[in-house]
Amino acid sequence: MITLIFGFASDKILITIDENSVRFGNTSYGAVTANIDGLKLDYNGVCREHPDLETDDEWQTKAALRFKEKIKSLKTEEEKAQYLIKDLRNHGYIPEQMQRKGHRPEKLK
Numbered sequence: 001m002i003t004l005i006f007g008f009a010s011d012k013i014l015i016t017i018d019e020n021s022v023r024f025g026n027t028s029y030g031a032v033t034a035n036i037d038g039l040k041l042d043y044n045g046v047c048r049e050h051p052d053l054e055t056d057d058e059w060q061t062k063a064a065l066r067f068k069e070k071i072k073s074l075k076t077e078e079e080k081a082q083y084l085i086k087d088l089r090n091h092g093y094i095p096e097q098m099q100r101k102g103h104r105p106e107k108l109k
Contacts, residue, residue, distance in 0.1 A: 001101040002081045006093040013093060015084060017077050020068075022084070036064045045091065 005027070006013040012027040025033035046053055046063045053059040074080045085095045085108070099105040 002077045003097075003099045003105075004081060004084060004095065005097040005105075006088055007096050008093045012096075017080050017084070019077065020072050022071055022080065036067050 002017045004015040004017070006015070014025040014027050014033065016023045016025075016033060021035065023033035023035055024039055041060050041063055043059065046059055050059075050063060050066065053062055056062060070083070071080055074083055081098060085098075089095060095108040097105045098108055
């Protein structure tokens, strides 16, 4: 299991990777986490990433499915963490910490 913490404006975003399960949470609201289905995705961001979904009424469901397929295609939790760090960095999230199960947290640059 790997836990990532990102900064976004004044919020701290928590992401937990446990095999093929990725859960997102906001530390400002306690330890409540949700998978990709429980998140409110930004329409403009999804359309930038997947232009073919722009005219699709099911854009949110299909975007979540594509995310799940991408996560399943990556073999290790480390690969998944690096993918999320790279992708979220492009959207203005600042990676701050990564902690592997049984290890101390390490600061990210």
